[in-house]
Amino acid sequence: MDIVSNPGINSENIEAVVEKLKNAIGDKWVSKDPAVLAAYSRDFTISPGNWPNVVVLPGSTEDVQKIIKIANENVIPVVPMSSGFNHGGMCIPRRGGIMVDLLKRMDKVIDVDEESMTITIQSGVRNAVTYAEVNRRFAEDSGRKLTACLPLTMGSASTLANYVARGGGATLLRHGNTPESIVNMTWVLPDGEVLKTGPSAIPNVGVIPQPFGLGPDIAGMLINASGIFGMCTEMTIKIFPEPKIEELMVFDLEDPEDNAFENVIEFVYRVCREDICEMVYKAHGGTMANASPDPEVNREDLAESMGEHILLAVVAGDSEEEIVCKAERVEKIAIECGLYKVLLEMFAEAFGGVEKLGFARGMRTRIGTELGRVMGGKGSFQWMACCPKLEKIPAIARDYDQLLEKYWKPTDPNYPRKRTMAGTAIQGPFQFGRMGTLEYDFWWDPGNVENVKRATQMIKKGVELDLKHGAPLWRNMYDHGETHLPMLGSYFDLLKKTKKEFDPNNLMHPDIIPCTDDYI
Amino acid sequence: MDYNAKLARNVKPLMEYRNDAWKCVRCGLCRMVDAQTIVDQEYVDNCPAGILNKFELFYPAGRQELIRCLTAEPPEIDIDDLSDETLNAIFTCTGCGNCQLICNEMKGLEPTNAFQALKAWAIERYGLKKEHHNLIQSILNYDNPWMAPRSTRSRWTRKLDFNIKDASKEKVDILYFPGCNASYVPEINLTALATAKVLHSAGIDFGMLGQKERCCGSTAFRIGAVEMFEAYKEENIKQLNSLGIKTMVTACAGCHSTFSHNYAGRLDFEVVHVVEYLERMIADGQIEFKNDLNLKVTYHDPCHIGRYSSIYDAPRKVLEALPGVQFKEMKRIRENSLCCGSGGGVKTAYGDMALTMAGQRLDEARDFADADVVVSCCPFCEINLGEAAKARDDGMKVLDLLELVDDAMR
Known part of the structure; x- marks a missing residue:
């Protein structure tokens, strides 16, 4: 497999990155074994595969921060993946780099809150688990099943990733699309800093199932961005009662x-x-x-x-x-x-x-x-x-x-x-x-x-x-951006400027959305 | 061909799984229990190698990708220079069959068989894992994997107060085949003793091969020594068919699965696991229980009589018939049972991994089923779970179902 060139992708730098990553999150969770890399090189769609140079399994938001900071220091691309079950190459590392597997060790339901009717999950929580945990903690009391707005896909797919990727919540379209059910999010930005969105960003608020009203809602910019503005590690979403x-x-x-x-x-x-x-x-x-x-x-x-x-x-x-x-x-x-x-x-x-x-x-x-x-x-x-x-x-x-x-x-x-x-x-x-x-x-x-x-x-x-x-696409998919984004005029210009400002070295999942000058 | 046969016997050369590897959609359902059954986030994952190693390569979808790369033309990975990590990913598959049970129904793929073929391919190119050398050599030299002389195979029978017919000399309809573990491993001798006593007490006229009994070859096959197994099994077929028996009874899940599936169509008699036999005997009133056991037990489904052979109800019915037994299920049961971690040669080559998995299974028995005793019907599971239980030292016991039956009959 050819790896598209990137300034940081050379054997000396990669060795240095691997060592830093091992020191940061532990030897056990870093690998550059060819077969390990190959397992992250392809999805089931027609998207051409490409290999990462190293795979890491973070166990926490702090680990993800460390990984992104190392990526910045060494000018090497960094690509997020959870279950990897998407509809068009959205987790393929097009320029190689660090593949961050957010599924395997960050798979816990953090909280199910009856008062606010929300569930807070890590990036690796799968749909079947989201559904099960909501009901395990609620159904006995209320006698009524509850559910998050879950997509028309496998129980093994990541709930958080589906929400971030603007998945269609076929179970509850009557409540809108999945992003409309997001309450809080935790993101690690391209500089490695943590951004909290939603009410949890305000000290002492906790979980309330409504977006807060301070300033513009920058959370929307992160949705459907396929990791070009950061990686989402935790999310609080609304849950709804199911009819009996x-x-x-x-x-x-x-x-x-x-x-x-x-x-x-x-x-x-x-x-x-x-x-x-x-x-x-x-x-x-x-x-x-x-x-x-x-x-x-x-x-x-x-x-x-x-x-x-x-x-x-x-x-x-x-x-x-x-x-x-x-x-x-x-x-x-x-x-x-x-x-x-x-x-x-x-x-x-x-x-x-x-x-x-x-x-x-x-x-x-x-x-x-x-x-x-x-x-x-x-x-x-x-x-x-x-x-x-x-x-x-x-x-x-x-x-x-x-x-x-x-x-x-x-x-x-x-x-x-x-x-x-x-x-x-x-x-x-x-x-x-x-x-x-x-x-x-x-x-x-x-x-x-x-x-x-x-x-x-x-x-x-x-x-x-x-x-x-004149039918707009639902979400990012295989190379759609090339044809659609340039049509957007000033919206596209702002996207390019924002990307440049947020991620000047274009390290966050480069080329997944064609909004940089060096898009290949 | 029925589903179970597909899971167990139809292992082809690796190249023949190439298209399947392409067709894997990476959905990841195969690493979980049946998604419809999930009620708790603690009991979801069901692939032992993946649970403990975490990298995608150690899960079925990753291994499928490995097969795709190895069988590509030209190969996408240097097939002559696989790393230890890659070989570990190949050989840590316990062959539990969970992935195939899920995937075969939905996509018609046969991942467990493919991974068995992958092991065979790796052995052909890289040789046996060094930890497996003695085991294979022992089967070839002594007809058992325990480096023990043939003459000691039936030593355990000295503790019986009755004689068992020698099936090689005397015509019997029923052959009890204890297998290598029950014959040679002291803790598992108890299963052989209990089985023999139960059959005898029920008035069953049975015989054994004694020192002439040979390993079924299961261990060799599961670690990937497929060629060696195929040659070895021919001798067994000749010997066993010459006995003129009608039924072979075994208390070993590995022997049962191997004779039922890997020898399928070649044996002139039926192969029955002793729990199926027990179920029939209890239903027919041939067994009388006298002793109240007063135990809180749970049942661990061994992969080789569970997913491989669909024997789920018989052991449960037997347990429920035992006086004084409070039986409670764990979460991952029947088709969704969590492998104990010892299959596929993992116990021999990756002992720590096997023990960690066994520990997780015991946690489930304690936390979910509130059990004091984990009961199973497989010597491999019992050795591994038993070792883990000993290390914990929290009072949890691991017993064979036959031991409980024997106790209850006294």
């Missing part, structure tokens, strides 16, 4: 050829305005088919039977009456939008019985294995997401379908597209406004050179497609 009962409803389209997306978005818009759904998710048959826990199930047939545009709606409440009332209303709206209700029993068998159709709940609670199966197809999986106005979704989705026709080719001829997640998903609810999130998914085979090329083209064309339709 929920019911999954599944809808298909009367006329899938003509107005599929128009019908779906109309439905999403109306149920969101009436605030009657806990979650709405327009998947495609391949997603659901891959989600079946039954290894023997014929996923192609299952995908076929579910149709191209299957829609899941979760209604929830505290009493059966409330559920019935909401479900009736949702069904009425669905019919008016050209959707029809699918009997769960129709495909319950494929999911191991109706009770297993808690798939929806699995998605909402993010505790891992249910959604994990969706990742179980052949090859790897690439995800892109944007947040367009609802009325733009049909056109974007149709254009995306054409991209898939052109670039998606199975490496396994027995693996038809219908069995894959290749397609679009729409999710909600958002509050009232005509906005949704649109997700593009496709499979690719990372061991196949031709397939990798196709996947790379898909990403590039997907970005162009977003821009063409």
Whole structure:
């Protein structure tokens, strides 16, 4: 692997850095063994891999401070990683340097506070643990489950990293995106100093679940910054009560050829305005088919039977009456939008019985294995997401379908597209406004050179497609910044100036966001 | 092929795991217990090598990346100059099967088998770890890994007040196969004695091979000496099939797993772990318990009858049938059981690591299950956990389930 040159990356300096790091945080937690480095060189996306020069495992915020100070003294890049399970090379050390593994030793839930309804976590706390700890400490007293706003991903992914990276909190989109649930953060800045944001920055305040009102909110600058302004080591986030009962409803389209997306978005818009759904998710048959826990199930047939545009709606409440009332209303709206209700029993068998159709709940609670199966197809999986106005979704989705026709080719001829997640998903609810999130998914085979090329083209064309339709990206992803950031005018200029001021040597995760003069 | 067979027997050459290594998405679920079961942050991680070494390389996803680099063309790491740290990452895998249980269901990959292939590859290129030399030599010379003469294999039977038939001379339907640990390790002799006494008391007509019994080869296979194992097992197959037995009963999880999976399709008889046999005997009323044990116990699922063979209910049913036993589960149990840390040759080559893991398991038994006694059905677990318990000196005991059964029958 080639390591992109950087002034501090030479063998003499690296040796010096390794020694300093060992003295600072302990021999045991520093390694430059080639195989150890290789294990941090790649993720599952199409992003090209690159090796760090040294890996460190800090055990505290103080350790992270020491590491960043050493990086500064020796002019060597420093890159944060927690679980490393992201959607586009966000933890690849593009110029080598020090890889800071924030997952392994900083994995404690620090506090769950019943009064403020918050949980305070370290960087290595994973979604499944966040969910478990919130409930372990609360559920017995209140008789009600609680949850943080957890993302539509694996239980093994870092909660803090997801919040910092502006993850989509699919479990509780009704409360906004994940950053809107952040209360306090602890950051180590590029000079090694600690920055506290939120109420905890004020002496003697402690945890209160509201941002404080002193001056501008500089915390926003740190979000979605992919480590270019520092590393987050601790975070306090809000937790929310979960309804006591929920019911999954599944809808298909009367006329899938003509107005599929128009019908779906109309439905999403109306149920969101009436605030009657806990979650709405327009998947495609391949997603659901891959989600079946039954290894023997014929996923192609299952995908076929579910149709191209299957829609899941979760209604929830505290009493059966409330559920019935909401479900009736949702069904009425669905019919008016050209959707029809699918009997769960129709495909319950494929999911191991109706009770297993808690798939929806699995998605909402993010505790891992249910959604994990969706990742179980052949090859790897690439995800892109944007947040367009609802009325733009049909056109974007149709254009995306054409991209898939052109670039998606199975490496396994027995693996038809219908069995894959290749397609679009729409999710909600958002509050009232005509906005949704649109997700593009496709499979690719990372061991196949031709397939990798196709996947790379898909990403590039997907970005162009977003821009063409005026759909903003949800978060940083593989090289999107190159096309998007220059469009931002004075916003981009300020970003560049701020980066230069904060990190004059461009050591904090260089090149992950193209906002420096020496971007490669 | 059923799932358990996939986990245990289908080990191919390393190159054949290359595409799997590419397909690992680094999700990290394989290093945890089943995410759906988590209720407490203290009992989440489930990969012994990763828990103790922390670097990504020591977890399944890191090892997959290592395989990817080693099998790339050209290799991305100098395959002739692997460091001690890298070799440690390869050989500290206990082969517990947690990663494969999680990953195989979701992505169809076979990481535990791949890591077994990685060990075999490393041995081919770098030779055996020096700590494993004596063990392998001992199996080849003495048919056991304990450097003990064949003539002493059945010495433990002198403590019995009845005779056991010699299955090599006399036709029997049931062969009791104690295995090397129960035959040679004094603490584990108790398991062999208890097993023999229980079978005898229940009126089972059984025999043994005595000094002619040979190691099943499990130890050799698990440390990665796959070629040696394959040659060795052929002799065992010839010998065992010539006996004309219908059932082999063993109280060793390693022997059970090896005969059930690595010899699969080659043996002319069924292989049963004694706990399955006990469960049947209790249900049929063949066993009568007289003694109230008055113990607070928990059960440690050994990987080789747990994840490898799905024997979860039988030992629990036996425990629940014992008078005076207060049984409470630990948190990581059944499919999610935490490996004791001794498997895959780790106990021999990385004794401290094995003991640290065993200590963590005993902590869980004390803190979560409030137990005085950890019960298991595997001599490897019992040796390792027992050693850790001795070092703690806090009164915690480690016993084989058969010992409790024997006590309760007296």
